[in-house]
Amino acid sequence: MQTTPRRVTIQTLRQMKEKGDRIAMLTAYDATFARLLDEAGADVLLVGDSLGMVIQGHDTTLPVTLDEIAYHCRAVARGARRAHIVGDMPFMSYQASIEQAMINAGRLMKEGGCHSVKLEGGAVHAELVRRLVSAGIPVMGHIGLTPQSYHQLGGFKVQGRDAGGRERLLEDAKALEEAGCYAIVLEAIPADIARDITAAVSIPTIGIGAGVGCDGQVLVSYDALGMDESFKPRFVRRYATLGSTIKDAISHYVADVRSGAFPSDAESFTVSENKATPSTMESAPYSTPASAKK
Numbered sequence: 208m209q210t211t212p213r214r215v216t217i218q219t220l221r222q223m224k225e226k227g228d229r230i231a232m233l234t235a236y237d238a239t240f241a242r243l244l245d246e247a248g249a250d251v252l253l254v255g256d257s258l259g260m261v262i263q264g265h266d267t268t269l270p271v272t273l274d275e276i277a278y279h280c281r282a283v284a285r286g287a288r289r290a291h292i293v294g295d296m297p298f299m300s301y302q303a304s305i306e307q308a309m310i311n312a313g314r315l316m317k318e319g320g321c322h323s324v325k326l327e328g329g330a331v332h333a334e335l336v337r338r339l340v341s342a343g344i345p346v347m348g349h350i351g352l353t354p355q356s357y358h359q360l361g362g363f364k365v366q367g368r369d370a371g372g373r374e375r376l377l378e379d380a381k382a383l384e385e386a387g388c389y390a391i392v393l394e395a396i397p398a399d400i401a402r403d404i405t406a407a408v409s410i411p412t413i414g415i416g417a418g419v420g421c422d423g424q425v426l427v428s429y430d431a432l433g434m435d436e437s438f439k440p441r442f443v444r445r446y447a448t449l450g451s452t453i454k455d456a457i458s459h460y461v462a463d464v465r466s467g468a469f470p471s472d473a474e475s476f477t478v479s480e481n482k483a484t485p486s487t488m489e490s491a492p493y494s495t496p497a498s499a500k501k
């Protein structure tokens with residue numbers, strides 16, 4: 208009998224930091240990937256606004272809407288049984304007012320089924336973090352390169368290298384911890400600054416392009432799996448080359464369809480078999496990751 212694994216909680220993540228166990232986080236956008244990443248042991252699945260780029264094909268994360276994040280959260284929540292699921296607050300869903308941010312974060316928890324939310328920015332959001340946490344909504348912070356500020360930052364650039372950069376990042380991290388964040392993403396900052404921040408706060412830091420001194424790491428799953436052969440920034444390690452695997456597989460499929468090699472007799476139905484099993488096939492017509500829940 209398959210047992211339900213114990214869910215990773217914000218308390219689990221803090222204990223992992225205390226014990227020195229590194230946290231493995233990845234982005235997920237649909238139920239099938241969520242099931243695979245969950246079964247492979249990912250501790251945290253982020254329904255990131257990076258979906259605007261890797262799923263929707265935009266150049267930045269700015270066009271992503273709250274409804275879209277909620278939709279993808281629902282799919283991920285159906286696929287994952289163990290991982291902690293984080294819903295990313297998209298651009299302008301929390302910047303205009305604390306009230307609007309509270310309502311929007313609540314929607315990701317209620318409608319999206321996620322277990323916490325993430326928002327970009329440091330000390331400037333301390334009051335919002337306090338309010339969300341006091342409403343029972345756990346918050347993951349995100350400092351360093353904050354892609355929603357793409358135009359303000361002048362592009363996707365490593366942060367913290369300028370004068371005062373180290374101090375500002377440290378202050379932001381401490382302000383987020385004090386406000387009640389349970390973890391902080393450190394994106395694209397020098398490794399020694401990330402190490403100092405990690406030592407200075409008691410909550411886990413999760414790095415992306417921030418070196419090995421963080422309490423955990425996060426990658427965009429499509430980048431880690433090599434879905435786009437032309438995209439290989441320095442901080443990404445490719446654990447597979449699925450882009451070319453998928454293209455190879457599909458070119459075989461296309462050739463088989465064109466030549467008539469697919470489907471074979473064994474992949475087709477006959478009248479007599481239909482009589483034996485009049486109303487059902489051997490399985491549902493399409494695979495569903497919900498089968499992982501049985």
Ligand code: KIV
Nearest residue numbers: 234255256257392425
């Ligand atoms: O949107 C996202 O995927 C993220 C991660 C890169 C941290 O914010």
